[in-house]
Amino acid sequence: MIGFDHNAGTPLHPAVSEAWAQLLREADLGNPSSIHRQGQRAREVLEQARRAVAHALGVPALGVTFTSGGTEADALAIEGSAAARERAGRPAGVLTSAIEHPAVLGAVARVQARGHRVVRVPLDDRGRFAPGEVAAIVADAPDLGIVSLAAANHELGNRYDVAAIVAAVRSVRDDVTIHVDAVQAFGKVPVDLAAWGADLVAVSAHKIGGPAGIGALVHDPQARLEPLWQGGAQERGRRPGTESLWLAHAFGVAATRAEAEREVTAARWAELRPRLRAGIEALDGRIHGDLEATTGNTLNAGFDGCDGQLLVMALDLAGFATSTGAACSAGTSEPSAVLRALGQSPARARQALRLSMGRTTTAADVDGLLAALAPAVARVRTHAGELAS
Amino acid sequence: MRVVCAMSGGVDSSVAAALMVEAGHEVVGMTMRLYDAGDDVRRGRGGTCCSPAEVDLARAACSRLSIPHYVVDERERFTAQVIDPFVRDYAAGRTPNPCTRCNQHIKFGPLLARARALGADVLVTGHYARLDDGQLRRGADPAKDQSYFLFAMGDDARASVRFPLGSWTKDDVRARARELGLPAADAPDSQELCFVPGGDHGAVVERRAAALGLDVTDLAPGRVVDEAGEVIGDHDGIHRVTIGQRRGFRTRGTERRYVLAVLPQSQTVVVGAARGRTAGLRVGELQRLGLPEHGEQLAARVQVRHRGDAEPATLQWSGDHATVRFDTPVDAAAAGQAAVVYDGDRVLAGGWITDVTSA
Numbered sequence: 001m002i003g004f005d006h007n008a009g010t011p012l013h014p015a016v017s018e019a020w021a022q023l024l025r026e027a028d029l030g031n032p033s034s035i036h037r038q039g040q041r042a043r044e045v046l047e048q049a050r051r052a053v054a055h056a057l058g059v060p061a062l063g064v065t066f067t068s069g070g071t072e073a074d075a076l077a078i079e080g081s082a083a084a085r086e087r088a089g090r091p092a093g094v095l096t097s098a099i100e101h102p103a104v105l106g107a108v109a110r111v112q113a114r115g116h117r118v119v120r121v122p123l124d125d126r127g128r129f130a131p132g133e134v135a136a137i138v139a140d141a142p143d144l145g146i147v148s149l150a151a152a153n154h155e156l157g158n159r160y161d162v163a164a165i166v167a168a169v170r171s172v173r174d175d176v177t178i179h180v181d182a183v184q185a186f187g188k189v190p191v192d193l194a195a196w197g198a199d200l201v202a203v204s205a206h207k208i209g210g211p212a213g214i215g216a217l218v219h220d221p222q223a224r225l226e227p228l229w230q231g232g233a234q235e236r237g238r239r240p241g242t243e244s245l246w247l248a249h250a251f252g253v254a255a256t257r258a259e260a261e262r263e264v265t266a267a268r269w270a271e272l273r274p275r276l277r278a279g280i281e282a283l284d285g286r287i288h289g290d291l292e293a294t295t296g297n298t299l300n301a302g303f304d305g306c307d308g309q310l311l312v313m314a315l316d317l318a319g320f321a322t323s324t325g326a327a328c329s330a331g332t333s334e335p336s337a338v339l340r341a342l343g344q345s346p347a348r349a350r351q352a353l354r355l356s357m358g359r360t361t362t363a364a365d366v367d368g369l370l371a372a373l374a375p376a377v378a379r380v381r382t383h384a385g386e387l388a389s
Numbered sequence: 390m391r392v393v394c395a396m397s398g399g400v401d402s403s404v405a406a407a408l409m410v411e412a413g414h415e416v417v418g419m420t421m422r423l424y425d426a427g428d429d430v431r432r433g434r435g436g437t438c439c440s441p442a443e444v445d446l447a448r449a450a451c452s453r454l455s456i457p458h459y460v461v462d463e464r465e466r467f468t469a470q471v472i473d474p475f476v477r478d479y480a481a482g483r484t485p486n487p488c489t490r491c492n493q494h495i496k497f498g499p500l501l502a503r504a505r506a507l508g509a510d511v512l513v514t515g516h517y518a519r520l521d522d523g524q525l526r527r528g529a530d531p532a533k534d535q536s537y538f539l540f541a542m543g544d545d546a547r548a549s550v551r552f553p554l555g556s557w558t559k560d561d562v563r564a565r566a567r568e569l570g571l572p573a574a575d576a577p578d579s580q581e582l583c584f585v586p587g588g589d590h591g592a593v594v595e596r597r598a599a600a601l602g603l604d605v606t607d608l609a610p611g612r613v614v615d616e617a618g619e620v621i622g623d624h625d626g627i628h629r630v631t632i633g634q635r636r637g638f639r640t641r642g643t644e645r646r647y648v649l650a651v652l653p654q655s656q657t658v659v660v661g662a663a664r665g666r667t668a669g670l671r672v673g674e675l676q677r678l679g680l681p682e683h684g685e686q687l688a689a690r691v692q693v694r695h696r697g698d699a700e701p702a703t704l705q706w707s708g709d710h711a712t713v714r715f716d717t718p719v720d721a722a723a724a725g726q727a728a729v730v731y732d733g734d735r736v737l738a739g740g741w742i743t744d745v746t747s748a
Binding site for chain 2: 307309310313314316317332333375379380382383384386387
């Protein structure tokens, strides 16, 4: 099985398996919050992991709160900020975009349900917007207090200039909380949080060679965030619950490896992506999203008369893992919400085929995929063309 | 050979898939979501076909057989091609046959297209029927034979579909499922329409009729009259009664009464002491399985309900219309049902009953 669905999840980095094997041999770990030496050993493992993640992101360790993944990090950022703002009597309206990940859209919807306004920055048909537009909106809207915009889009692979967006917003207001979902950016493009200047940044492990089930919210150590639930005092009260020691350990290793290997990987993608794009265009495929400012590993394509889901199935049977970008495990074929938000018809949005390369993708993989894609497109178009209209 | 097997999560399709795997084919399992059980499942009103519970069973069966499992969403098409005609038929006083429409428009249309799109030459289902070189025949188990619902498959489908269970009995299928450890081995057969939770089709019709812009007064409670036209009772809506049945209405006295006719315009149901008898039928949308375009005086047997016998009759047909004259009147047929023509166990033709001539 050759993976072209790394945006959904990545195979474990060998260094992670090795790190777990090593930790298993050392044994004798307790609860990181316990007083005894078993707890102390566990605490050290946890804090080492935290330092590793922080180091990979260029921030102090105090500013990293572990969560169960990117979704929880986004929820903590958005709902936690809104709740803290409500307490302090500060505005909690949100400016976001219509193409954010469902984790962000879901958290924003809950803030809206608490009575706060939500505004979406207008996008062009490729999902782009200018930092100045964001600034213009918040400048004129004192009821907006939170900006949430992703550093990279999970379906399109668009890359956004976070530093420029933050600078633009700060130039007109200094009281806005800026949250960046960097789940798809970390490990692909430079994530220099100091340079970004954002208040809250979400990352997750399973996009960078770590296991699913762990992520982090990166923030100013003094950031005011209401925890999503109450319980113990772990993670400085921001995230009660016994810390996920083993997953954090894996995350630390994955983060270190991802940053160390990022440039080499990105360079390989820079050679492979044009090859992949050319192959798609040779089959008269469209490419969605920003063609220039991208994470480098993603191509979101569409082929006339071809249902994206059927293409994914056909490619699966041919040995290639891909996706439509839209969630559908229970068999709901909702057309891509992202493409719909960009103005595409439901029929067109159902044609989306998302190809996302990973750390290990080779030229042979790309050629193999393209070789399987041509007959798949032809068959799907011939036999099921009407299903795509 | 690569084949796609339609997996409903039930024991029949699971065993059908298993048989194809045993025969050495590359089997791909595919489940269609047809109906949004949604609210009904949440309220504990039981599952229906292709609610997530069924999808889960299908997934488990595929996992057990080590075959891929895909789920496709046909809810919109199913609503348009099966549920809405079902609702319209009842509102017009006809008795619909949704299973035949599903086979015709969903299973052997889009599902077959998807199978071919995935490089499969053959679509497999767990129907109890036989196909020999494109000739449709009854299944070996008379209690389970589903050939009645399959007449409208079309030539293209008949050439590309396999029914591995055609010569099996239900008992043997269950036994094999148990041997194979398939999850649905002991699940009881559902007796209801897959999209009608709890068997209350009246509720389904009422809910959907408004959405379709039908005049819901047609579905209002009304009077029950006897053959002389005298009002002797009441009913809860013409869509809640079926020709030939005794349920769905209330009358004075204790005699048994059977629905003879439904008059939608006046929301009236006509009942009588005995089931009506049908002498003949007119049939539309006739599909001929190997018969020439015209014909007269063909002696055959015609079946007008799923659990009925195929009765001796003479068939006359031209293009997509046919007339049936029963040798002896049969229990009342209902417009909207299918009429399927048999010669022995071979299906010669089938169509939809448009008019019924009473005996």
